[in-house]
Amino acid sequence: MLDPNKVKLGIAPIGWTNDDMPDLGAENTFEQCVSEMALAGFKGTEIGNKYPKDPEVLKHKLDVRGLQVCNAWFSSLLTSEPYEVTIQNFIAHRDKLNFLGAKVIGASEQGNSIQGKLDVPILGPDKPVYTEEQWKTVCKGFNEMGALAREKGMYFTVHHHMGTGVQTVEEIDRLMAETDPELVYLLFDSGHLSFAGIDPLPVLKKYIKRIKHVHLKDLRLKVYEEVKKQNMSFLDAVRAGVFTVPGDGDVDFTSIFQVLEENDYEGYVLVEAEQDPAKANPFEYAVKARKYIKEKAGL
Secondary structure (H helix, E strand, C coil), rough: CCCCCCCCEECCHHCCCCCCCCCCCCCCHHHHHHHHHHHHCCCCCCCCCCCCCCCCHHHHHHHCCEEEECEEEEEEECCCCCCCHHHHHHHHHHHHHHHCCEEEEEECCCCCCCEEEEEEEECCCCCCCCCCHHHHHHHHHHHHHHHHHHHHHCEEEEEECCCCCCCCCHHHHHHHHHHCCCCEEEEEEEEHHHHCCCHHHHHHHHHHHHHEEEEECCHHHHHHHHHCCCCCCCHHHHHCCEEEEECCCCCCCCHHHHHHHHHCCCCCEEECCCCCCCCCCHHHHHHHHHHHHHHHHCC
């Protein structure tokens, strides 16, 4: 069982409203989202597009519900914009998260990502593969962002993600090998590894000492087979229900929790399961996830 003094439990707003497909959950308000998170028993949250942009307003609305921002997605554009633009945008993002009390920043290189392209099969041949020059730029940028995060006592984590240049085991290995282990950490996501056809467990075991944030995302294998058959895009796969909350799909979370426990993991584990809220009521699925994690991990 995980130690609740060391491991905190959060949930992402993407189950209520999808930032990439705003029609999914368009009817769900920010207030409903965070109130239901708290009611379901979660303590941490990431940040969605409906969250108030003013950090003071956001902090107040979360404080009264007993919620804490633990991370927020940062789109790095090192492969598509001038280097300094991404660095300056990162500093602004870091300072906002620091004000909100977060200790982690989760980034993904999005300059050439296909994850948002509806006409591109996510498991097809168009996945970006970095050139040697792009690898140098991305690793340099991630090291610099890691140093900037440490200035504020925060951790910079890279979110390996479908449709990006950091998706496969080989790409994760290269990223970890070519960045400073004191500055660049991994955001472990059980669902994205499973979607990439990778057993999450060996990756977790290999990099457990460099993992500072965990996304608990389940995968429905039956839907995944349809995604492959129909050459779906990433967003179409989400809409079809390829992801769900822990305990509702086919990912082995018992073993994941065991590895986290054995290695004395400290930080957040966060339920992140984007679905169509019209098909998967976000509050009901939040409660389902909360019960499952309590039973399996003791949190």
